[in-house]
Amino acid sequence: MSENLARSIQHSSQRGGVLVSWNTTNACNLQCSHCYRNAGQMAPEELSFEEGCQLLQGVKRAGFRVIVFSGGEPLLRPDIFELIAYARSLGLRPVCGTNGVLLTPETVARLKEAGTAVVGISLDSIDPEKHDHFRGVDGSWQAALDGAANCRAAGLPFQLHTTVFPWNYQEIEALNDLAVEIGARGHHVFFFVPTGRGRGREETIEPGLSEDLLARLLERQARLPIEIKPTCAPQFLRVARQKRLPSRFQRGCLAGISYCIVGPQGDVYPCPYLDLKIDSIRRQPFDEIWKNNEVFLKLRTEQYEGYCGICAYRGLCGGCRARSYAETGDNYMGEDPLCLYKDEQEDQIRPLAEQVIIRLQSGLPLVPKPFKALGEELGVTQGRVLRAIRWLCAKGIVRRLGAAFDLKSLGYTSTLCAGRVPPDRVQAVAEIINAYPGVTHNYLREHDYNLWFTLIAASEEQLIHLIEEIRRRTGIGDIISLPALKTFKIAVNLREVAIAPHASQSDSQVGGNCSCSAPASGHPLRN
Ligand code: SF4
């Protein structure tokens, strides 16, 4: 088991999740153009009341504290009050995410009676016309505000939810103020991720604007009496640290770490915007999925790629996994394209990376913590050395760091063998050869002698004995041994290199001090 996987499993078993969203239905009374669920009609075979209760039991067993009942529009589900009451009876904290249109005094009273802790109401503009246009139904702005007033009158806590687009970007502070004015306990500002009906829309704000808005929201949070929370722009915690602004949150992206979502038919996703169905609660209980699913385990390793992989804030922020997935089409561990920090990181890291790559070529200090020792030599911390190395790897400048043993000085001997093997026997013969612990490489080549391998032994006699044994066991008599008579060590030392700004793996591999005896080409059968 890899160290990362072990850490990930420990992570999930030690820390229960925080929050699960359940899209209780696909039915919706509005037609919002950004909807990630393409909501409208009820989906076929949505989870029944009994299945919903089993889900809630699994959520409880998995150690979650909060369950968000969302949709579609959850208030269109006839048994929503019973489900909320059941969640409450299990000791969960039920939250209801709604567009607010159906929050009549009677409905609010029933929600309160069922044990709802907070209601989240979507409001995208201070201008009723803009909101109604975006939500696709006239009067929805006023209905949402009436719903908020009904919650306030009934003493049911509520917060506002706004999704940021270029068209409402300038209104966010005014919406913060409106939230304070109408008695909301918070204003959660969602940064749009292009999925669902919103997929492909050029509706995402530019990274520069997003960075600016995050800073403004954090500053407002320090001054306003309610919680102002940027959501799905996990960089907000990096911005908070950089600007020394307070935030009570410990982690940016929660997907798979302490959050996930269940769809109306029981399908499980790491988050609403990460369009990757990973399992179904109709196949196995929710808590088993949460504990064991390989996508969740991978997300918990926090081993990101690209700039998120070398970022000093990666444990705090985590980058948006959904944006990485949407950008690449298949990689949820890549860098978050919304983050501007990469330019800053590039400027900071390049000079150190240049020093590190020069120093690495003369070998690592032979001490228990070589990277710490290297950092002391260069006047930086071990963490910065490791970041520089990760950056070099991410850029393709360094392909691999590995130990090289000088076999001769350790008393071993080796040879390169070449065998003439009938094509239909190659696989069987290769399997016999590969089972020898002294075989390090095994290659198929287009030559009369088509199978090549290296063999290491403790002495010349043992080497001869092993080759004889291989001939006998494989039935291939024509195996020749080509021992190295002289060793030529190729040392490529790059001095005062300027690392090309966009070096790629193909044009810039550094093979410092390479003395590998492996064949240069061919298909590896063992490597
Ligand atoms: S992956 Fe992105 S959208 Fe999903 S929870 Fe994380 S930050 Fe939010």
Ligand code: SF4
């Ligand atoms: S590079 Fe990635 S981990 Fe670092 S702040 Fe940006 S999004 Fe977060």
